[in-house]
Amino acid sequence: MEKPVISNRSTRHAVALLAAAVLSLVAAACSGGDAASSGSNNDKIAIAAVLPNTSDPFWATISCGAEAKADELGAELTTYNSTSVDANTIASNFQAAQLSSPDGILVSPFNNNQFIGQYQSLMKKGVPIVTQTPTEPTSEYKAVFSSTDTAGLVQEVVDVIPDGAGTAVFLGGAPGIPPLEKRTQPFVDALLDARTDLAPLPTEYSGFDINKATTMVSALILAHPDLKVIIAADGPDGLGAAAAIRQAGKTGEIALIAFDAVPGEVDALREGTISALIAQNPTEIGARSIEVLVAYLESHRDDAAVTATAAAAIDNRVLTAGNVDDPDSEPYLYKTDC
Known part of the structure; x- marks a missing residue:
């Protein structure tokens, strides 16, 4: 069989191709480095929030508290809020939130057990759930809600x-x-x-x-x-x-x-x-909800099943004409927007 003849031109062409290949590999490596860097930048904790009736200043203020805390902690928060109390709308929003594959979810249906099956499934997959409406039996990572111990406030009013x-x-x-x-x-x-x-x-x-x-x-x-x-x-x-x-x-x-x-x-x-208001602290409720999700996810990124923990009850405050404008009362005043 006749051997192929390699001309100088072919040699020069081969060298050129080799050089181009080397440059391509270098570029790919650099690109890979950029992609890794980009991935690192985007490797934030992703949280979805599903809140009802944000036309009500209470829920709007919870959302504001959650957004501010997420910004402070460097977490990505995507909201799937509803301006109504309709259970079907809340369910649709919760489904959309799950499809986004967040690391953790803040969700508060009016019916505390509406999503109990979904909570149990998500928790088994390593997705912590925080809610303001505790389930029975407990099926969320943590409930962060207003204290029900309001009887003791009677003496103040x-x-x-x-x-x-x-x-x-x-x-x-x-x-x-x-x-x-x-x-x-x-x-x-x-x-x-x-x-x-x-x-x-x-x-x-x-x-x-x-x-x-x-x-x-x-x-x-x-x-x-x-x-x-x-x-x-x-x-x-x-x-x-x-x-x-x-x-x-x-x-x-x-x-x-x-x-x-x-x-x-x-x-x-x-x-x-x-004469007097018994005010919840929606700012703290929203902020604390994000805090506990971020704290959990920073130390549990292995998709291990999530175990329920004790609820966190946020105290109410009696507001009167005499203290309503005090700085300490500000977090208890509900907002219509952030």
Whole structure:
């Protein structure tokens, strides 16, 4: 067989090709180095947040607290929030969050056990879940929520209720919401124990509708001239009750103790229509939720199953016209945006 002839030209061409190949390898190595560096830069802890009803300043403030803490800790936070209380919308958002394959998830459905099966599955895969609505049985890594120990706050507000026998009414928002009931009912029971001269009227529910709460309380004021105190479980009921008291000219005659601290409630507190607010600390709730997720993920990046830990209860605070503008009260004031 005839041997191939290698000409000088072919030799020069081969050398050129070899040089090009070497340059390509160097470029690839450099590119690989850049990619690795880029991967390192993008190797942040990825967290998804699924919060309901962020049209409510309470949930909006939790989201703000979470976003600020994620920025501080260098975590990537993607929100899948809903402006409604619709369970199907929350479920759709939670599904979208899971599809993004985050390292950890902050999620708070109104029905505490709505996603219990998904929590258990994700936890087995090494994805920690933090929620504000503890499951029964416990199936999340940690619940970070407002303390339900509100009975002890009664002594801070009992003096705002006018003296003498009369009636009292609790505006419960909506029935069948465990986090709401567990936080408000102990306070109501303790207040009635402290003022045995007050006869409780049947609990009223507005469905978190300010206009309905206003109409409801206006009717109660007319039907019960001896009404001494109204306890409102939430912002909309607090705002509706304040409007009804104002319209009836009963400011100072009927004590209104409301939970939460949405902007309108804080205004009514300053003017004296609301006697006291039992405020949660949504800023701290959002921040602490991100903190515990990041702390876990920084030391557990091996996809090992996540074990549940003890819940963290964040204290409530009594706000009055005298302390509402103190710097220490600022985290308890709910925001409409960040």
